[in-house]
Amino acid sequence: MTQNSFKHGPDENGHFGIYGGRYxxxxxxxxxxxxxxxxxxxxxxxxxxxxxxxxSKDYVGRPSPLYYAEATTKHLGGAKIYFKRDELNHTGAHxxxxxxxxxxxxxxxxxxxxxxxxxxxxxxxxxxxxxxxxxxxxxxxxxxxxxxxxxxxxxxxxxxxxxxxxxxxxxxxxxxxxxxxxxxxxxxxxxxxxxxxxxxxxxxxxxxxRDFQSVIGKEVKEQIMEREGRMPDSLVACIGGGSNAMGLFYPFLDDKDTRLVGVEAGGHGVNTDQHAASITGGSAGILHGMRSYFLQDDDGQITEAHSISAGLDYPGIGPEHAGLHDQKRVEYVSVTDDEALEAFQLCSKLEGIIPALEPSHAFAHVIKMAPKLPADHILVMNLCGRGDKDIFTVADKLGVTI
Amino acid sequence: MSRIEKVFSDLKEQNKKALVTFVTAGDPDHQTSDDIVKQLSKSGADIIELGMPFSDPMADGPSIQRANIRALNAGATLIKTLQIVKSFRVIDASTPIVLMGYFNPIHHYGTERFVLEAKESGVDGLIIVDVPPEEDSELNEPMRKSGLDLIRLVTPTTDPARLDLILNSASGFLYYVSIAGVTGTKSADVQTVGSHITQIRQKTDMPIVVGFGIKTPDDAKTMSEVADGIVVGSALVDTIEKFESAEKSITDLSEQVNALAGAIQA
Structure with a gap:
């Protein structure tokens, strides 16, 4: 653990920089x-x-596979895309x-x-x-x-x-x-x-x-070494509170050549008041025992989050993400409900995997970034949940009666 | 001598206990709340504890949660809470006002700026429920500078080591939370509370008031015997809730406070 490590948080009082703590x-x-x-x-x-x-092994089914998404890779025509298949865990998510x-x-x-x-x-x-x-x-x-x-x-x-x-x-x-x-x-x-x-x-x-979820990133490290003989160039994960992203990112925080991208739920757009993007559309505050980023109004009242994905529908984000944002170690972006909905359908058709609406946000961002990257760029996306639970929401949005 | 010190020293001389009344600022609306606060001291409250409305009042039970929502829906803000205090100070220069609330609105407003403006408005102390001593450095410094008291909660779960930590930064008076729980729910056993307070007194001379679960004049009388004062909140807020249906009025609230004051001073 060196002075320059991104992994030494939190300090003894639970602070990640100025975030976290015990409020x-x-x-x-x-x-x-x-x-x-x-x-x-x-x-x-x-x-x-x-x-x-x-x-983890015999009850949950770990390690979850690291799957080369060949059809997606070909379809997007850029980076080489892998899915970390945490949707295959018992209960269907990380x-x-x-x-x-x-x-x-x-x-x-x-x-x-x-x-x-x-x-x-x-x-x-x-x-x-x-x-x-x-x-x-x-x-x-x-x-x-x-x-x-x-x-x-x-x-x-x-x-x-x-x-x-x-x-x-x-x-x-x-x-x-x-x-x-x-x-x-x-x-x-x-x-x-x-x-x-x-x-x-x-x-x-x-x-x-984070520590319990870090099993995701640790497995990816081993699996990608086995498959590619080197570390990935970028990791992409969706973020509500940020547990799957933290679990994937944490073991890679000091791998400076690996780009880390967190995808928040942009709802109807981060410029509207209907989103769940605490970092890209919120500000620093204190709630639920921690200092972090939250959605709030001019008087410091916490406002409602909105996302098509109920799992991302939280007006805050974990404090370590807030710190990593300030340190610029992780890029935080957002995608809208509509983009996630399209990604949900594309992943289902291309790969025969119905993703949850949460990782559909990550996939929507992959759709944007992968085509601009070279073929030797290795990208790992956390497919952190399966979409069975979301079929009613999606059918409703698509105007389909089940 | 601060207003808080003076109240407790006067009461002590007369061998009386303090009645601390809690209401939420801006509940049910700004003007009524302004009237309510003025009425509280006229009806026998020795100290007014004024809740700063917050969207997520985590330490409060259903009554005060609803009061927060009513106030916010009626347009309450931190600035309007301070306006209520200013308006009160025009007619009452001696009754202490303590603001109680959660840290986020203050942090968002700017902690230093808020402490300064609270002091200027005539506030005497702050109770910030979700800022334990471990996290209070940002609050402590501006409060000490401005002379506002940081009123600390001590609870049944507080062990001796934590008590020392709490006493380090506490001033004004100590607020003993009589139960492990939220406001306005269960009631405590007076003997248990009494023995905890005896332990606390071995470490501090600060006045100690007891709150949570005190609803009736009888509760108030019983609990006041083991402390320097008692806090009644949810029971008053429940009365204010009935203003809308006209089932209760500010006169009823005034009588309720009067009865509580009478009970503990009998």
């Missing part, structure tokens, strides 16, 4: 500190990692990686109940899954509006034995679900562990979720 009420501080202490202990606990690796890590930590801490927030329901399903596996009672907070929009995932969570609590406060979406989970946690500090669904929240969550 929580006093009632939660001792609990947050105990999570941090427990996390620091397991970092070097081989038994913990043996179990994590064993379940979320299971950090749920597995966090539930093992909760067990280690002797916690007997799990809570989580969810937007689209993917993190809720992944949390309910690991709770079923470890026989822990699980309560998932979900905005009442999302409960209505994501009925299949609500039913999945219930099948897995979780209780789904519709949140009607505020705007009744993901940020309110997170507020409600934090309120519940304050009221159940003794027995409950909060499994946060992205690289956000108070320290140590951004670091911890």
């Amino acid at each position: 929580v009420a006093e009632t939660l501080m001792p609990l947050i500190l105990s999570v941090e202490k427990a996390y620091n202990e397991i970092k070097t606990d081989q038994t913990f990692w043996d179990q994590f690796n064993y379940l 979320k299971i990686n950090h749920c597995l890590g966090q539930v093992l930590l909760a067990k280690k801490m002797g916690k007997t109940r799990i809570i989580a927030e969810t937007g689209a329901g993917q993190h809720g399903v992944a949390t309910a899954t690991v709770c079923a596996l470890f026989d822990l009672p699980c309560t998932v907070f979900m905005g009442a509006e999302d409960v209505e929009r994501q009925k299949p995932n609500v039913f999945r969570m219930k099948l897995l034995g979780a209780e789904v609590v519709p949140v009607t406060s505020g705007s009744a979406t993901l940020k309110d679900a997170m507020n409600e989970a934090l309120r519940h946690w304050v009221s159940h500090v003794d027995d409950t562990f909060y499994i946060i669904g992205t690289v956000a929240g108070p320290h140590p969550y951004p670091e911890m979720v």
Whole structure:
């Protein structure tokens, strides 16, 4: 670890530059500190990692393949494109990686109940899954509006034995679900562990979720060496809170020749008030226990995010991304709902892979950048979730009745 | 002597406890809120705690969440909150006003600028729920310079080491949160609260008020016996919520505060 490394964050107080930290009420501080202490202990606990690796392999199905997307490469006529197939994980997305890590930590801490927030329901399903596996009672907070929009995932969570609590406060979406989970946690500090669904929240969550997700980038390093004998030239991932992107990027942060591109959800355009692009269309602030970039109005009130993809529909971004943006190590761009929708369809037809709407944003940016790059440019895109959950939304947008 | 110090020292001389009343600024609308704040001190509040509306009040229960939404929908802003304080200071120069809220609107406004303008408007202290001592350097310096008190929360989960840390940067008075939870929900057991407060008193001479879950004059009386004062919030905010349906009026609110003041000073 050198002075010039991009990987030395966070510092001991959880700061990535000026971002991150622990902006929580006093009632939660001792609990947050105990999570941090427990996390620091397991970092070097081989038994913990043996179990994590064993379940990652036999339960989740890791390593996920690195797939050469030949048809896409030919179609776009530029860079050589690989997909990191995290949509093939059990439960259909990368979320299971950090749920597995966090539930093992909760067990280690002797916690007997799990809570989580969810937007689209993917993190809720992944949390309910690991709770079923470890026989822990699980309560998932979900905005009442999302409960209505994501009925299949609500039913999945219930099948897995979780209780789904519709949140009607505020705007009744993901940020309110997170507020409600934090309120519940304050009221159940003794027995409950909060499994946060992205690289956000108070320290140590951004670091911890990143570390559990880093398995993605580590595998890519090995797989690309095997396939190409060298490191990739660029990595592309979509960003809501930023967990899949952080997991892919982190092991590459000090590989200066690898260009890193994070794709935010531009909704109807970052110049409108209907988007979810916290970096390209937001400003610095404090919410959900962290200092980072958020969508907010002139009075510092947090505003509603909008995206066609429920999983990117969050008005903030993880603090490490905020720091990497300021340091200019990662480029942050955005694509619109319409571009993502087109990318969704193109990927399905070209590759026979129906991507989730989240990585469809990454793919939409690949469509823009790949043709301008030479054939020997190796590009890896994180295909972090499968699109089965999105077919109703997409059909609706395309005016198709299923 | 600051207004806060004076209130507690006067009350102590008379062997009385402080009634701290919480309402959300701008709830249900600016003008009514302006009237409410003025009425609170006339009805017996010793200290006014004024909530700065925020879109995401994470430490608050349903009552105060709804108050925040009502205020924001009626156009409340940080500047308008300070206007309410200024307007109050015209008629009342002695009752302390403490602003309570979350950090983002202040950070967005500019922390130094806000602290300065709050002081000029007649604010006496700030309670910023989501800024623990670990993160307060940005707030601490301007507050110390301007002479505003940084009022700190101590909770049932605060251990002795954290208490020392909190006391380092606290001034004015300490706010003991009687339960592990959000505002306006469960109520605490007075003996447990009393024994925590006894422990805290071994480390500080600062006045200690108790809040969260205190709703009725009886609750107020019981809890005031183990502290220097009590905070009532959600119960008042619930009354204000009923203004719209005309089920309750500012007169009812005034009577409610009066009854609370009477109960703790009996």
